[in-house]
Amino acid sequence: MRSFTYERARTPADAAAAALRNPDTKFIAGGTNLLDLMKLEIETPAHLIDVNGLALDKIEPTSEGGLRIGALVRNTDLAADSRVRRDYGVLSRALLAGASGQLRNKATTAGNLLQRTRCPYFYDTNQPCNKRRPGSGCAAIGGFSRQHAVLGASEACIATHPSDMAVGMRALDATVETVRPDGATRTIPIAEFYRLPGDTPHIETTLQPGELITAVTLPKPVGGRQVYRKVRDRASYAFALVSVAAIVQRDGTGRVALGGVAHKPWRVEAAEAAMPRGAKAVAAQLLADAKPTRENTFKLSLAERTLGAVLTEAKG
Amino acid sequence: MQGPSDFDLSRRKLLLGTAASVAFGAAPPVANAQTPVAPAQAAPQAVPMSKVSFNVNGRPREVTLDTRTTLLDALREHLHLTGSKKGCDHGQCGACTVISGGRRINSCLTLAVMHEGDEIRTIEGLGTPENLHPMQAAFVKHDGYQCGYCTPGQICSAVAVLDEIKAGIPSHVSADLNAPAQLTNAELRERMSGNICRCGAYSNIAEAISEVAGRPA
Numbered sequence: 001m002r003s004f005t006y007e008r009a010r011t012p013a014d015a016a017a018a019a020l021r022n023p024d025t026k027f028i029a030g031g032t033n034l035l036d037l038m039k040l041e042i043e044t045p046a047h048l049i050d051v052n053g054l055a056l057d058k059i060e061p062t063s064e065g066g067l068r069i070g071a072l073v074r075n076t077d078l079a080a081d082s083r084v085r086r087d088y089g090v091l092s093r094a095l096l097a098g099a100s101g102q103l104r105n106k107a108t109t110a111g112n113l114l115q116r117t118r119c120p121y122f123y124d125t126n127q128p129c130n131k132r133r134p135g136s137g138c139a140a141i142g143g144f145s146r147q148h149a150v151l152g153a154s155e156a157c158i159a160t161h162p163s164d165m166a167v168g169m170r171a172l173d174a175t176v177e178t179v180r181p182d183g184a185t186r187t188i189p190i191a192e193f194y195r196l197p198g199d200t201p202h203i204e205t206t207l208q209p210g211e212l213i214t215a216v217t218l219p220k221p222v223g224g225r226q227v228y229r230k231v232r233d234r235a236s237y238a239f240a241l242v243s244v245a246a247i248v249q250r251d252g253t254g255r256v257a258l259g260g261v262a263h264k265p266w267r268v269e270a271a272e273a274a275m276p277r278g279a280k281a282v283a284a285q286l287l288a289d290a291k292p293t294r295e296n297t298f299k300l301s302l303a304e305r306t307l308g309a310v311l312t313e314a315k316g
Numbered sequence: 317m318q319g320p321s322d323f324d325l326s327r328r329k330l331l332l333g334t335a336a337s338v339a340f341g342a343a344p345p346v347a348n349a350q351t352p353v354a355p356a357q358a359a360p361q362a363v364p365m366s367k368v369s370f371n372v373n374g375r376p377r378e379v380t381l382d383t384r385t386t387l388l389d390a391l392r393e394h395l396h397l398t399g400s401k402k403g404c405d406h407g408q409c410g411a412c413t414v415i416s417g418g419r420r421i422n423s424c425l426t427l428a429v430m431h432e433g434d435e436i437r438t439i440e441g442l443g444t445p446e447n448l449h450p451m452q453a454a455f456v457k458h459d460g461y462q463c464g465y466c467t468p469g470q471i472c473s474a475v476a477v478l479d480e481i482k483a484g485i486p487s488h489v490s491a492d493l494n495a496p497a498q499l500t501n502a503e504l505r506e507r508m509s510g511n512i513c514r515c516g517a518y519s520n521i522a523e524a525i526s527e528v529a530g531r532p533a
């Protein structure tokens with residue numbers, strides 16, 4: 001690990017301003033992704049701003065009838081919140097399907113959204129990787145790509161986003177609240193938060209330099225049966241090959257988002273009109289533009305079948 | 317592993333090595349042995365250090381360390397509490413599990429300086445050889461280990477799992493999110509999945525935890 005100086009943030013606006021002043025700065029929240037990457041010198045910040053002291057650890061009702069989740073709310077607490085369990089079950093389920101009890105106790109809402117890919121070549125600093133070292137190439141293309149994206153990938157990068165929580169947030173139409181270095185605040189719909197890799201896979205979100213996430217808000221509950229189904233290589237403590245977050249109303253209409261298939265949670269609103277007609281009809285549109293590699297074509301049938309299982313479960 | 321202590325360690329080895337070669341060499345050993353040792357890594361500036369105070373197993377501790385030091389390295393190398401183990405150093409095995417502020421965490425993926433004022437409990441603080449914590453006693457009784465490397469993490473984790481169930485925190489295998497958490501074998505196994513046992517003592521671990529929880533496995 002490279003050495004770094006360390007400070008504790010006093011206010012969100014201060015933290016954002018301080019981060020912009022030094023381009024080599026990173027915020028640290030739970031540290032469960034950042035420190036992992038710093039040990040491998042994939043991330044090499046010269047300065048860390050510890051945001052844990054900022055009072056962003058509450059879940060409060062919004063005036064619109066939704067919930068405002070502080071950026072520092074731990075994954076355990078978010079999953080266990082009685083309002084989240086009752087009204088946003090898909091989010092609780094997505095969180096509980098991720099990582100381990102120990103990690104969820106540390107992992108924060110903002111840190112989870114911003115965790116980086118698990119592409120093995122991103123992790124191996126001896127390999128070319130456009131995300132880790134822009135312009136160096138992509139070892140996954142033509143390499144071992146079983147875990148990689150089947151949708152929205154580019155010539156530069158075929159990595160997936162590993163978060164389970166983000167898939168639930170996408171199905172729920174969450175909004176990310178931030179403060180910028182000049183003190184201005186803004187809200188970013190989750191649909192516009194993540195970027196596809198394009199030719200700049202190292203730029204993963206629409207956040208600007210120094211911009212700090214302060215909260216994630218959930219709109220008024222939409223009801224329905226809420227299901228999160230994750231398919232992985234072992235029953236627990238593993239990243240998704242494919243996951244499905246679904247909200248299904250009694251008449252069969254609803255929403256669906258996929259994890260493990262793209263650089264961001266994958267949702268195609270137009271495909272949802274087909275939900276009452278079943279998984280095949282939805283998958284046909286949701287996966288219409290898929291370009292799998294030789295090694296991950298299985299994700300297409302896996303996604304369709306998982307969606308089928310989820311829709312059946314939601315009916316029961 | 318690049319904590320300051322490892323640096324100290326390699327410096328000590330370096331010193332020993334130097335002293336040994338010097339003893340058989342031509343240079344005057346005394347003068348050499350007393351020469352201050354330059355940092356092994358040619359750092360242009362001093363390595364950033366930070367002071368942190370926390371309470372470990374009921375005892376207030378204050379350490380000054382390289383900001384890079386993880387909580388695990390601070391416990392093991394600075395405070396010499398070597399019960400917590402380093403398995404993977406990347407959050408993948410749970411051998412480093414300790415309880416901070418009443419919650420189990422992976423001490424390898426958190427910086428010591430981020431724990432100012434925290435109350436930390438390690439395996440050394442759960443019981444003593446004469447007066448074992450009930451979870452420690454149950455692991456002994458049920459052979460909840462073979463080599464024992466994962467055991468301190470397993471036990472810290474298990475103690476916290478029972479508290480999490482009591483607090484009503486649901487898990488991936490809870491059938492109903494809105495019902496009280498159950499104490500089934502499936503629940504224990506899911507909740508303990510962050511602790512890997514290379515010896516595969518899982519079924520005995522589950523029995524030990526079940527006994528403490530007051531339920532048959």
Ligand SMILES: Cc1cc2nc3c(=O)[nH]c(=O)nc-3n(C[C@H](O)[C@H](O)[C@H](O)COP(=O)(O)OP(=O)(O)OC[C@H]3O[C@@H](n4cnc5c(N)ncnc54)[C@H](O)[C@@H]3O)c2cc1C
Pocket residue numbers: 026027028029030031032033034035036051071097098099100103106107108109110111112113114115162163164165211212213214237238239240406407408
């Ligand atoms: C072994 C292992 C298994 C895992 N399995 C899963 C899994 O199955 N599913 C899953 O979803 N996740 C999994 N994870 C990932 C885990 O969920 C993330 O590491 C965690 O959510 C990151 O949160 P954090 O608070 O620790 O982030 P940190 O590591 O502190 O930060 C991550 C990033 O977010 C930035 N950041 C943090 N807070 C803010 C803020 N307020 N504003 C702006 N930027 C910010 C940091 O600068 C950093 O770049 C796993 C992790 C490990 C180690």
Ligand code: SF4
Pocket residue numbers: 117119120121122128129130131132137138139140141156157158159201
């Ligand atoms: S897929 Fe993306 S992250 Fe993986 S090696 Fe290619 S550029 Fe890097």
Ligand code: FES
Pocket residue numbers: 401402403404405406407408409410411412413422423424425
């Ligand atoms: S040493 Fe911390 S999880 Fe393996």
Ligand code: FES
Pocket residue numbers: 460461462463464465466467512513514515516517
């Ligand atoms: S007892 Fe050997 S690793 Fe668990």
